[in-house]
Amino acid sequence: MAFSSLDLLENEKQNIAYENRTRYVEIIAKALALGCILLSVLSLSGYVFSAPQLYRPIAGGSATHPLTAITIILIGFSVFLEHKKHFTILNPLLAITALLISLTVMSDILLSSKLAVHFTPFIDTVNVELQAGLSNSMGINTALMMAFLSSALLLGQLGNVLTAQLFAFIGLAVPMLSIIGYAYGITSFFGHMSILTTMYGMFLGGSVLCIHAKHGAVHALLSPHIGGRIARFQVGIGCFVPICIGYLFIQTLISVKLEDLFGLYVVVISWFIIVLIIFSAIIQEKIDEKRRDAELALIKAATYDSLTGIANRRHFMELAKSTLEQSALVASETYILMLDVDHFKSVNDRAGHAIGDKVLIAIASTLTNSVRKTDSVCRLGGEEFATILPKTSERDALLVAEKIRTAVEQTDIPGYTDIYGQVTISIGLAKAEDQQTIDAVLSHADNALYQAKESGRNKVAKFTDEDK
Numbered sequence: 001m002a003f004s005s006l007d008l009l010e011n012e013k014q015n016i017a018y019e020n021r022t023r024y025v026e027i028i029a030k031a032l033a034l035g036c037i038l039l040s041v042l043s044l045s046g047y048v049f050s051a052p053q054l055y056r057p058i059a060g061g062s063a064t065h066p067l068t069a070i071t072i073i074l075i076g077f078s079v080f081l082e083h084k085k086h087f088t089i090l091n092p093l094l095a096i097t098a099l100l101i102s103l104t105v106m107s108d109i110l111l112s113s114k115l116a117v118h119f120t121p122f123i124d125t126v127n128v129e130l131q132a133g134l135s136n137s138m139g140i141n142t143a144l145m146m147a148f149l150s151s152a153l154l155l156g157q158l159g160n161v162l163t164a165q166l167f168a169f170i171g172l173a174v175p176m177l178s179i180i181g182y183a184y185g186i187t188s189f190f191g192h193m194s195i196l197t198t199m200y201g202m203f204l205g206g207s208v209l210c211i212h213a214k215h216g217a218v219h220a221l222l223s224p225h226i227g228g229r230i231a232r233f234q235v236g237i238g239c240f241v242p243i244c245i246g247y248l249f250i251q252t253l254i255s256v257k258l259e260d261l262f263g264l265y266v267v268v269i270s271w272f273i274i275v276l277i278i279f280s281a282i283i284q285e286k287i288d289e290k291r292r293d294a295e296l297a298l299i300k301a302a303t304y305d306s307l308t309g310i311a312n313r314r315h316f317m318e319l320a321k322s323t324l325e326q327s328a329l330v331a332s333e334t335y336i337l338m339l340d341v342d343h344f345k346s347v348n349d350r351a352g353h354a355i356g357d358k359v360l361i362a363i364a365s366t367l368t369n370s371v372r373k374t375d376s377v378c379r380l381g382g383e384e385f386a387t388i389l390p391k392t393s394e395r396d397a398l399l400v401a402e403k404i405r406t407a408v409e410q411t412d413i414p415g416y417t418d419i420y421g422q423v424t425i426s427i428g429l430a431k432a433e434d435q436q437t438i439d440a441v442l443s444h445a446d447n448a449l450y451q452a453k454e455s456g457r458n459k460v461a462k463f464t465d466e467d468k
């Protein structure tokens with residue numbers, strides 16, 4: 001797989017889409033908060049205009065208490081004004097007020113005090129309804145939810161987004177429990193929380209959770225990359241399936257023994273977790289495969305010459321270094337050949353750069369086919385090549401060099417040799433002496449190559465002691 005500029009463009013596009021996605025989610029969070037404010041105002045107007053159906057949608061069921069509606073409005077406004085520079089003081093004030101109301105209600109419930117009645121609007125209506133045996137109070141679950149949501153807002157405003165999102169998530173658990181209670185018919189799960197407050201709680205919790213979508217857990221969840229994709233899949237399935245399973249169990253509870261049901265529940269849940277993990281692994285593997293291919297393409301680009309496909313200078317130097325080290329260990333002779341195409345400039349000038357490239361590809365191929373598999377071949381750059389011949393005597397090295405020279409001379413390159421005649425190369429040969437660095441051997445081979453060029457080109461020249 002080639003790693004092209006198209007991939008970069010795709011990556012850039014994904015990042016822009018990611019950025020837009022988080023912005024839209026923050027806008028949706030504000031819209032949800034605004035919806036909660038409007039609906040809570042509507043509930044409060046039920047108290048003003050004596051229209052109980054506006055705060056108690058199910059006749060005889062639980063009502064949205066005036067303090068609940070006010071707390072929702074405060075939290076809703078705080079979410080709505082988030083990220084607006086001019087409300088940096090008002091914003092935390094709204095959240096603090098909501099928190100104080102929630103804590104007062106909680107302490108009233110836990111300590112049996114009556115502090116909240118002093119600032120509860122429409123208290124007379126509430127009292128009349130309570131005396132008539134109707135449910136109208138801010139329950140401990142609602143107060144707890146509001147306390148978590150307002151704290152989440154404050155934490156977010158203080159810059160601790162991850163903890164803020166954790167608090168919002170815990171706050172959201174309350175209306176979720178309430179919904180399950182309503183769906184399964186378990187009264188203790190929703191207590192005094194009306195269906196209306198449950199709905200407000202879900203929307204409000206969602207909006208508090210998502211108001212910092214550019215950061216933290218929500219940001220990670222929205223990611224178009226592997227982590228986000230798997231997380232979204234798991235969250236979606238992880239919510240939906242257990243709720244369905246739970247519902248089915250509740251339905252069969254009457255007809256099956258409890259311990260049988262429990263065993264079945266364990267089996268189904270573990271089966272579900274296994275399926276979830278397997279699907280996640282499949283998605284992860286698919287995406288990781290692309291990453292591995294890209295990594296491989298990068299490694300190839302760093303070690304191989306993109307035109308001819310043989311090793312590049314950097315990779316050759318590494319290969320040659322380790323060959324020299326091994327040769328020193330087994331005390332065998334090693335030779336280096338340096339090859340340069342003759343008058344290559346005129347190849348380009350006469351036939352054009354594209355044909356020039358074709359000539360280089362053909363020479364690289366001829367060179368590779370003329371040596372052993374264990375001999376490393378590389379393009380040093382431009383029209384210059386090199387090969388290292390381990391465990392080779394001087395006679396054999398000269399034979400190989402000659403073989404390469406004649407092979408190149410006889411290579412047919414359609415589009416060039418048929419029009420302009422054969423291409424030739426000059427070769428410089430040098431022996432790697434003990435303790436010699438690869439740079440030193442290459443420099444000797446280069447010296448010999450110069451001599452080959454000087455003596456008329458299409459020649460092989462050997463570096464000798466007199467050249468030192």
Ligand SMILES: Nc1nc2c(ncn2[C@@H]2O[C@H](COP(=O)(O)OP(=O)(O)OP(=O)(O)O)[C@@H](O)[C@H]2O)c(=O)[nH]1
Pocket residue numbers: 307340341342343344345346348352353354355356357360381382383453457
């Ligand atoms: N087509 C093509 N040409 C290249 C590439 N890399 C280098 N060249 C050309 O290779 C030519 C090398 O020319 P010179 O260094 O003058 O050597 P030469 O013409 O081969 O002459 P001698 O080596 O003295 O025989 C230059 O014109 C470069 O532009 C390449 O990847 N493709």
